[in-house]
Amino acid sequence: MNQTTGNDRYLAELMRSAQDGDGNAYVVLLHTITPMLRKAVSRQLAFYQRQDVEDVVQDTLLSMHAARASYDPERPFLPWLWGIARNRAADAGRRHARRAAREMTVAEVPETFPDPGANISVDDYRDPEALRQAIDGLPLRQRTAMELLKLHEMSLKEAASVSSMSVGALKIAVHRAVATLRDVLG
Structure with missing residues (x-):
């Protein structure tokens, strides 16, 4: 038995226990998979800033939480988790592309608003x-x-x-x- 298979069985058992209502098992599961997710998402989205990678990790954890009842404990855990992570990373990539298409780079950010009425200083x-x-x-x-x-x-x-x-x-x-x-x- 290789380490990946053993780790997957351990995570599957934690998820099974969490599905049965064991809150401690769920906490251990989250603490175990979060660094793994962070590493995998960082590799997949190498061009992302650290905070953007963290957003994808958190989205993945939230999606996993929402879909936890759909996990079949008889199946391997990690492929199920990586599928969720791939979907969240793809969503993030699409959001990034849409945002980049709408954004416009400016040399200098104005300190005031175009409407003169909005630019009343405290002294004025x-x-x-x-x-x-x-x-x-x-x-x-x-x-x-x-x-x-x-x-x-x-x-x-x-x-x-x-x-x-x-x-x-x-x-x-x-x-x-x-x-x-x-x-x-x-």
Whole structure:
């Protein structure tokens, strides 16, 4: 018996145990196959960056996890795993080719946006006191929604429980508050 056959039987037994609900066997299986996958994918996709190889490895592990019930414990494990890895590598290659076809290389990345309104620096921003006064002048529900969601950065769920307003009411109040503030602040 060669080492590959023995290793395959060991991995098949781990997968069989994992299919039977043994979480520890699954952890050992993952820890055993991950370096093997990393090495195989690195060889297959030698032109990829390390993080791209890691993405393919993780995609392979996720696919294996999703398809683990389809593995037949009477069959060799490694060919089944390598089939999944080949498919994920092919998917990654297609994504890479599509992305490369759409990307355009530029000599210098602009630091600002083409829309001049989006390029307001902190120093150009209007008076913070005027903003505070404008917020204070909002109706109570709008002011409360703005303070909780925008100033205190609460989630909608948190703000709803604190303010006794529904999530929908908070969204509407913020929308109206922003419109009012745009009008007031010009």
